[in-house]
Amino acid sequence: MADLRGLRVLAGIVSVGLALGVAEVIAAFAGSDSAPLAAIGNTVVDHTPDGVREWVISTFGTNDKSVLYVGMAVVAIVVAGLVGVIERTTRPAGSVLLALFGVIAAVIAANRTGVAGALPTVIGVAAGIFALRVLTHRIDAAVGSTESADARDMSARAAPTQSEATADRADDSRDGVVAAATPQRRLVLRGLAITGGLAVIAGAGGRLIGAQRHNVSGERAAVRLPEPVAPPTPLAPDVDLRLPGLTPYLTSNSDFYRIDTALVVPQVSIDDWSLRIHGMVDREITISWADLANRTAVESLVTLACVSNPVGGDLIGNARWRGYRLDALLAEAGPHPDADMVLSHSIDGFTAGSPLAILTDGRDAMLAVGMNGEPLPVAHGYPARLVVPGLYGYVSATKWVTELEVTRFDRATAYWTRRGWSAEGPIKTEARIDTPRARARIAAGPTSIAGIAWAQHRGIKSVEVQIDNGDWQPARLSTEQSIDTWRQWVYDWNATPGPHTIRARATDNTGETQTSDRRDVVPDGATGYPSATVQVS
Ligand SMILES: Nc1nc2c(c(=O)[nH]1)N[C@H]1C(S)=C(S)[C@@H](COP(=O)(O)O)O[C@H]1N2
Ligand SMILES: [Mo]
Numbered sequence: 001m002a003d004l005r006g007l008r009v010l011a012g013i014v015s016v017g018l019a020l021g022v023a024e025v026i027a028a029f030a031g032s033d034s035a036p037l038a039a040i041g042n043t044v045v046d047h048t049p050d051g052v053r054e055w056v057i058s059t060f061g062t063n064d065k066s067v068l069y070v071g072m073a074v075v076a077i078v079v080a081g082l083v084g085v086i087e088r089t090t091r092p093a094g095s096v097l098l099a100l101f102g103v104i105a106a107v108i109a110a111n112r113t114g115v116a117g118a119l120p121t122v123i124g125v126a127a128g129i130f131a132l133r134v135l136t137h138r139i140d141a142a143v144g145s146t147e148s149a150d151a152r153d154m155s156a157r158a159a160p161t162q163s164e165a166t167a168d169r170a171d172d173s174r175d176g177v178v179a180a181a182t183p184q185r186r187l188v189l190r191g192l193a194i195t196g197g198l199a200v201i202a203g204a205g206g207r208l209i210g211a212q213r214h215n216v217s218g219e220r221a222a223v224r225l226p227e228p229v230a231p232p233t234p235l236a237p238d239v240d241l242r243l244p245g246l247t248p249y250l251t252s253n254s255d256f257y258r259i260d261t262a263l264v265v266p267q268v269s270i271d272d273w274s275l276r277i278h279g280m281v282d283r284e285i286t287i288s289w290a291d292l293a294n295r296t297a298v299e300s301l302v303t304l305a306c307v308s309n310p311v312g313g314d315l316i317g318n319a320r321w322r323g324y325r326l327d328a329l330l331a332e333a334g335p336h337p338d339a340d341m342v343l344s345h346s347i348d349g350f351t352a353g354s355p356l357a358i359l360t361d362g363r364d365a366m367l368a369v370g371m372n373g374e375p376l377p378v379a380h381g382y383p384a385r386l387v388v389p390g391l392y393g394y395v396s397a398t399k400w401v402t403e404l405e406v407t408r409f410d411r412a413t414a415y416w417t418r419r420g421w422s423a424e425g426p427i428k429t430e431a432r433i434d435t436p437r438a439r440a441r442i443a444a445g446p447t448s449i450a451g452i453a454w455a456q457h458r459g460i461k462s463v464e465v466q467i468d469n470g471d472w473q474p475a476r477l478s479t480e481q482s483i484d485t486w487r488q489w490v491y492d493w494n495a496t497p498g499p500h501t502i503r504a505r506a507t508d509n510t511g512e513t514q515t516s517d518r519r520d521v522v523p524d525g526a527t528g529y530p531s532a533t534v535q536v537s
Contacts, residue, residue: 352415422523476490
């Protein structure tokens with residue numbers, strides 16, 4: 001009766017599916033972190049030993065969260081199948097097992113999100129057990145009817161007058177509880193289909209309702225940005241050379257690169273948001289959104305770059321950020337003299353470790369709430385994030401930031417540092433060639449070779465261009481708006497027929513020229529000259 005076992009496995013899977021689906025619907029109202037899958041997943045993440053975590057990350061890269069979800073789904077399906085197989089109308093062992101898992105999940109959820117956090121699991125498991133009871137009852141009834149059908153077959157066989165055709169039909173019905181369309185069997189199949197359908201609708205619906213209820217886009221549209229204490233610095237003339245193919249000086253919010261570990265973009269309401277500054281400080285403080293209004297707002301242009309940007313890559317953008325100076329906020333809490341790191345925490349568990357000295361050396365490090373004149377886009381950290389000129393994003397630019405923990409590099413390890421990246425991440429001096437593109441076919445004659453160069457908080461002093469193995473020639477630079485932002489450059493080239501390789505290199509205001517050494521992005525940023533080989537005819 002392998003088929004019958006199959007039906008029981010299915011009954012277990014759709015019942016547990018219904019339990020999880022119903023739990024998602026309740027969690028949409030009780031708080032999405034209270035859904036059993038979310039509560040267990042987050043608990044597993046928090047308690048994974050470093051060794052296992054590193055193995056997962058080195059094997060699956062940044063998909064570590066997907067690996068967790070797939071793992072949980074496999075475990076859930078196995079447990080659900082078992083629940084179905086051992087359940088009987090007269091002996092509800094599967095229900096007991098399901099209830100047991102329910103209690104564990106409810107306790108975990110309540111532990112993370114408060115007593116009410118147990119509700120989604122409790123109600124979900126109740127629905128699951130109800131479905132399991134009904135389905136098992138129907139399967140057991142179908143078994144009973146098949147057994148009596150089998151008995152009829154036997155007596156039919158025994159009858160010497162039985163025709164071949166009738167015997168064949170009898171064979172069919174014996175083969176299955178399953179193959180034959182007895183009314184009992186139809187009841188079982190219909191029950192499985194309905195329960196499975198309900199599970200999917202509840203699960204997807206719960207997630208959708210949850211996303212809708214927690215979506216902060218509407219709230220964001222109504223947020224008014226604080227006025228900066230000084231009017232925004234006007235852009236210098238010729239800050240933008242406006243050449244075809246050259247990256248504009250300012251990056252629009254929609255064009256700004258996005259990098260984060262969030263599977264689902266966190267939806268943080270200003271009503272729930274606060275920033276706690278704690279750790280090695282004289283007085284721990286917590287600042288609410290409303291509290292920010294009493295503080296001085298500033299605006300400044302900062303080019304943000306990702307450490308994972310390969311040479312020539314586009315994980316870099318330049319925006320106007322509005323917010324509150326970090327040195328002022330930290331001073332309110334009073335960092336201890338022996339502290340050397342600020343570990344910023346995001347609502348989603350991401351952390352970045354920034355040198356305290358850099359946050360307080362006078363540069364425009366800020367708690368940003370505005371980007372290019374708008375509240376931060378949700379994917380870029382609404383309602384508040386950090387922006388620090390001169391540091392790669394992974395060690396400074398925490399989005400959805402909720403905590404600044406003043407600590408020491410020898411006591412705390414940030415998210416990516418645990419995963420093999422350097423603890424400190426100053427941005428490297430670098431040039432990028434925007435035009436002509438690599439492998440471009442261009443006409444001989446006057447050609448603009450142009451791109452951008454950056455060395456945040458040191459500033460770009462010069463950019464040079466080399467054609468094939470010729471001498472390095474100085475490029476013309478756009479006006480310097482700020483040492484915290486990139487500069488455009490252009491080199492007027494008289495292109496001659498044939499293949500040519502163009503290289504570029506930048507020198508910062510400390511006199512340091514970018515190295516020709518080619519290195520990968522791990523552990524602290526790629527190095528080497530950008531190059532483009534073009535065909536001139
Ligand atoms: N909460 C959170 N903040 C984060 C990250 C993240 O994964 N989670 N990634 C960081 C990295 S690696 C970079 S490069 C910047 C990118 O910011 P952006 O997405 O606004 O461009 O955000 C930083 N802040
Ligand atoms: Mo990054």
